[in-house]
Amino acid sequence: MLSWQRTAFHFQPQTNWMNDPNGPLFYSGWYHIFYQYNPDSAVWGNITWGHAVSRDMIHWLYLPIALVPDTWHDINGVWSGSATLLPDGKIVMLYTGNTAQNVQVQNLAYPANLSDPLLLDWVKYADNPVLVPPPGIGPKDFRDPTTAWIGPDEKWRVTIGSKVNKTGLSLVYRTKDFIHYELSDHYLHAVPGTGMWECVDFFPVSVNGPNGLDSSVNGPEVKHVLKASLDDTKVDHYAIGTYFVENDTWVPDNPHEDVGIGLKLDYGRYYASKTFYDQQKQRRVLWGWINESDSETADLKKGWASLQTIPRTVLFDKKTRTNLLQWPVEEVDSLRLSNFEFEEVVVKPGSVVPLDIGPATQLDIFAEFEIEFLASKGIGKGNVGCGSGAVDRSALGPFGILAIADDQLSELTPIYFHLSSITSDASLTTSFCVDETRSSMAPDVSKLVFESKVPVLSDEKLSMRVLVDHSIIESFAQGGRTVISSRVYPTEAIYGAARLFLFNNATDINIKASLKIWQLNSAFIRPFPFD
Ligand code: DQQ
Numbered sequence: 357m358l359s360w361q362r363t364a365f366h367f368q369p370q371t372n373w374m375n376d377p378n379g380p381l382f383y384s385g386w387y388h389i390f391y392q393y394n395p396d397s398a399v400w401g402n403i404t405w406g407h408a409v410s411r412d413m414i415h416w417l418y419l420p421i422a423l424v425p426d427t428w429h430d431i432n433g434v435w436s437g438s439a440t441l442l443p444d445g446k447i448v449m450l451y452t453g454n455t456a457q458n459v460q461v462q463n464l465a466y467p468a469n470l471s472d473p474l475l476l477d478w479v480k481y482a483d484n485p486v487l488v489p490p491p492g493i494g495p496k497d498f499r500d501p502t503t504a505w506i507g508p509d510e511k512w513r514v515t516i517g518s519k520v521n522k523t524g525l526s527l528v529y530r531t532k533d534f535i536h537y538e539l540s541d542h543y544l545h546a547v548p549g550t551g552m553w554e555c556v557d558f559f560p561v562s563v564n565g566p567n568g569l570d571s572s573v574n575g576p577e578v579k580h581v582l583k584a585s586l587d588d589t590k591v592d593h594y595a596i597g598t599y600f601v602e603n604d605t606w607v608p609d610n611p612h613e614d615v616g617i618g619l620k621l622d623y624g625r626y627y628a629s630k631t632f633y634d635q636q637k638q639r640r641v642l643w644g645w646i647n648e649s650d651s652e653t654a655d656l657k658k659g660w661a662s663l664q665t666i667p668r669t670v671l672f673d674k675k676t677r678t679n680l681l682q683w684p685v686e687e688v689d690s691l692r693l694s695n696f697e698f699e700e701v702v703v704k705p706g707s708v709v710p711l712d713i714g715p716a717t718q719l720d721i722f723a724e725f726e727i728e729f730l731a732s733k734g735i736g737k738g739n740v741g742c743g744s745g746a747v748d749r750s751a752l753g754p755f756g757i758l759a760i761a762d763d764q765l766s767e768l769t770p771i772y773f774h775l776s777s778i779t780s781d782a783s784l785t786t787s788f789c790v791d792e793t794r795s796s797m798a799p800d801v802s803k804l805v806f807e808s809k810v811p812v813l814s815d816e817k818l819s820m821r822v823l824v825d826h827s828i829i830e831s832f833a834q835g836g837r838t839v840i841s842s843r844v845y846p847t848e849a850i851y852g853a854a855r856l857f858l859f860n861n862a863t864d865i866n867i868k869a870s871l872k873i874w875q876l877n878s879a880f881i882r883p884f885p886f887d
Contacts, residue, residue, distance in 0.1 A: 359658040360850050361827035364718050364878035365691055366646075367416055368663035369406055373398050373655075376555060376628035377643035377664055378405055379439035379449050382636050384473035387413050389643065390422055391664070392436060398655040403433040405451070409474055409884070412687040413641070413667045417884040422478050429453040429461055429485045436555055437462075438630065440504040440512070440534075440571075445470065448534050449478070450501040450514060453485060459495040461485035462516065464534055474884070487529065490539050493518050498527075500555045503632065504534070505571040507601045515544045517553035517584060524550035524584060524616055526558075528604040540604045544582070550616030551588035555628040558582050558606070559640060561596070561672040561680070568640030568670065570633045574601060579672060581680065582606050584615050585628050592621040592629050592644065594680065596672070610678070619679060622665075623808035624790060624831075624840040625649060631670060642668045642682060646828060649792075649843040651800040665830060665841060666823060673837060676811055681836040684823060692720060692874040703755065703860040703867040705730070708765070711871070716760065716856040718876040719824040723757060724817045725773065728866040738775045738862075742789035742807035746770035751864035752778070754789065758857040759824050762849040769795040769844050770859065771831045773818050784812050788820070788833040788840065795844035808838040825876075826850075 368374060373394035381388050386409040393406030405423040408416045423434045430453030437451025449465040463484040468477035489498040497518045504512040511530040514537075518525055525546035529537040544558065560569040560578045569578065580599035585592050593616045597608040608614045621629055622644060629644035644665045648655055655661040668682040696713045703709050713719075738752030746754045756772030758765070774787045788810045792803040810833045812818055823830040831840045849855070860867045 361658065361845055362660070363663055363825040363828055365414065365876060366663040366666065366825050366828060367408065367881065368660065369393060370418060370883070371398070371659050372396065373400055373660075374406065374662045374664075375400060375645050376436045377630050377645060378436050378451070380630060380632040380641070380643055381439040381441060381447070382632070382634050383441070383447065383475060386411065386473050388475060389416075389664070393421065395421060398659055398661045399652055403435060405434050412690065413685055414687045414691065415880040417882065419474060419476060419884050423451070423465060423480070427480065427484070428456045429463055431456050432458055435460070436500040436628065438501055438503040439632070441635075447475070448504070450504075450534070452499040452501065460489065460498040462487035462501050481535070483535070486535055487516075487537055490527070492520065493527070497552055502556055502558055503571050504531075505558075513604060515556055515558055517556040519552040522551055523548045524553040524586065526553055526556045526582070526584070530604075542603050542605050544604060545606045545615065547614050547616045550584070550586055552586075553584035554587050555585040555630060556583065557630055559631050559633075560599075561640070561670070563672055563677075564674065567638040568633060570635070574599060579609070580606055582615050583621060583629065586616055590627050592626055593617070594619055594621055596678070596680070613678075620808070621682070622839045622841050624806045624842045626665065626841045640670045641685060642670045644841070646841050646843060649802040650798070650845055654800060663828065668836070668839075675813055676837065679837055682839050683832065683836040684821075684830075688720065688823070691876040691879065693877050694875045696871075696873045698869065698871045700726075700868045700870055701858060703858045703869060705860055705863050705865070707860060708758065709858040711856045711858060711873070713856055713873055714875070715852045716854045717824065717826050717851060718878065719822070719856065720874045720876050721757065721822040721824065721856070721871060722819070722873075723822070723869055723871045724819045725755065726817060726868040728868060730864055730866065737777055740776045740787070742774060742787050742791070742805050745791035745793045745805045746772055746789070746859070746861060749861045749863055750774070751862060752776070753862050755860040755862055755867045756820070756858075757822065758859050759822060759829055760795065760844055760846050760849045760854050761857055762846070762853050763855060764848075767794060767796060767846045767849045768857070769829055769842065771820060771822055771829065772859075785809055786812055786818065788831075788838050790829065790831055790840045790842045792842050792844060795846060797847050798845050801845050806840045806842060808833070808840060810834050810838040
């Protein structure tokens with residue numbers, strides 16, 4: 357059963373439940389995405405690997421399920437895993453199997469026929485599992501192998517998330533053939549108090565170059581990103597640091613911003629993300645799972661649950677040198693239809709300005725904001741943080757846009773900045789926020805205020821890019837320094853009734869907003885036409 361909340365250009369299965377992205381790769385002209393999929397229901401369970409292919413990561417063709425639970429070593433679930441492309445063109449897929457006794461083990465699978473660009477058939481290695489929990493690691497704390505990378509000793513490395521007591525950690529294994537493994541004496545990294553690490557991701561970024569890097573690249577111009585999905589809080593945290601291949605350890609640049617206690621990949625609803633290196637366009641691409649925030653009953657009624665974010669390119673931020681930049685892959689631009697431009701629209705304190713663009717359910721919005729102090733007021737102080745939402749007022753915020761709003765403003769989702777202060781060199785750190793609290797009048801919907809901090813350098817304007825797709829809003833601040841994905845279920849602001857507004861709830865500043873807005877086409881996402 358479909359419903360109006362269904363998205364138009366985000367990837368989701370035709371029906372039923374999806375969670376983590378698995379084994380993304382580019383092979384023989386096709387992007388492949390696999391995903392944790394329950395073919396029987398719109399809630400988690402009976403987990404298989406769904407499979408789809410695309411030429412551009414926007415339009416998708418569903419393929420038959422790639423891996424199902426059918427042997428003792430994965431009978432309780434074919435759980436998350438990653439792909440590795442070997443230099444000889446072969447593909448290795450490592451995934452976690454939940455065994456008949458609910459022990460987490462690592463299994464090996466490979467394509468039955470490498471000359472099939474669709475990689476339709478998968479073979480499980482006959483002697484699976486290839487790894488079982490090592491001594492000292494709980495049977496339920498050993499999951500989600502990463503893409504492998506190769507060291508100068510010609511051995512591949514794979515890291516696997518775990519915990520010991522409350523310390524989250526990642527184990528490293530070395531292998532030559534993906535069948536026999538040796539466990540490293542050291543953890544790749546461990547952070548006390550962070551709990552179980554799921555879906556660890558580990559990848560290099562270029563500190564000066566323009567491109568993404570293959571997982572095996574290392575050297576003086578390279579830093580490494582370690583990401584863990586924290587089971588206790590369901591948040592994806594990352595940190596940037598240095599990888600030492602001699603003993604397979606990683607050290608964060610800033611111990612105060614270590615994995616799980618510092619930066620988040622996304623400050624909204626987002627989990628279990630995974631990157632891959634796209635050798636076709638020399639970029640690193642990030643996938644992430646966005647859960648529903650309505651009730652399970654509502655999900656069962658609508659017959660589906662969850663979607664994947666728009667794939668994002670990931671780069672090191674060469675200006676701040678402290679964070680990543682995430683940006684929707686350039687292929688999204690191919691969905692752009694009519695274009696609207698607004699120059700220096702003045703939004704006075706306490707006012708709302710409609711933007712006349714027609715229906716506002718499928719949009720790509722790029723907005724820049726300039727601040728004008730009111731002569732009568734001087735430079736006041738703002739709030740620190742996003743507070744209880746966009747209704748909070750201070751001298752310097754909030755201001756931004758109201759997305760998926762109806763004409764009466766009975767439903768709306770503010771995406772906004774709230775400055776705390778302005779310094780003499782004009783650089784600042786601002787809060788970037790999304791407020792779901794008035795997004796829906798439907799019952800049983802969880803509605804939160806999402807908060808992040810984002811650096812704004814002295815030569816930069818405040819800017820945001822926002823992708824709107826019926827029931828999801830993905831918001832990128834300052835070129836992707838911080839990202840917030842939110843889920844909304846409007847009942848009034850749907851289809852032709854959805855509108856877009858500017859707002860300014862600050863008391864002491866005028867806002868001058870300049871925007872470029874595109875209506876976006878729907879993507880073609882449908883079964884592969886085998887006949
Ligand atoms: N989802 C999978 C696990 C993983 C978790 C099971 C994260 O492999 O740890 O569906 O969402």
